[in-house]
Amino acid sequence: MPRLKNDKLCQTKLLASRDALSVIQGKWRIPIVISLTYGKKRFGDIQKDIADISPKMLSQELKSLEENKIVSRKLHDSMPVSVEYSLTPLGLSLQSLLQELLQWGLHFRSELIEKKR
């Protein structure tokens, strides 16, 4: 492949990776999406899945995921007040990426973390 074409392709990839990373970057966003792949959940349910997240961070990251149309929020009247969060179609479209991420995470653990270190 010619060098110039290669360069341009590389730049395109860099842009796409930046777009994707801007959404999923951070300590809690991927975990939240994973928690929601099991269906609708309430604020407190997500907090139980992700044991060490604080309400502040959960609220903050849910908002950011909402802004990026990954997650949708539905308020239900009464009960004591409950809110249901779920993945949007765009959020669901993260599944194959998630799948690869998890698979690679397992691979990495078996390759590095458990051998020595």
Added chain:
Amino acid sequence: MPRLKNDKLCQTKLLASRDALSVIQGKWRIPIVISLTYGKKRFGDIQKDIADISPKMLSQELKSLEENKIVSRKLHDSMPVSVEYSLTPLGLSLQSLLQELLQWGLHFRSELIEKKR
């Protein structure tokens, strides 16, 4: 699926995602890996691909990728002094994850960034 089994599966996924993210998290690591998918490169070549990275960050992130066995470094004598960086087998094993990341990045851009906003 029973609730308890679901919970455990979710915890396994959370762990795997944490492992993976610990390696690829950060502004520059994915871009560096992308740059190296085009073959061996020297320090200066990577800097040219990733226009706005400083030598400090490039050096720092290359070291971290080396520690995690994603990238290998080879020193060649003379010329003026040149160093060749390349992906290890573990680094190459990131390809399918990268592929999904890039594809999702393009999808996200077409869905959100270019529609309105």
Added chain:
DNA sequence: ATAGCTACTTACCAAAAGGTAACAAATTAC
């Protein structure tokens, strides 16, 4: 009316990540 539940928010702080600018070591070309 008081206590409890759910779903947050706020103020404040600490740590991590990243940026800038200047400099250094080794080699080579002139």
Added chain:
DNA sequence: GTAATTTGTTACCTTTTGGTAAGTAGCTAT
């Protein structure tokens, strides 16, 4: 021996990210 090239390092600072603790709002059950 002087300058240029390549590959970094160092010191210092700013920004971003994340954590803690306490409080709030709306409703309900007693």
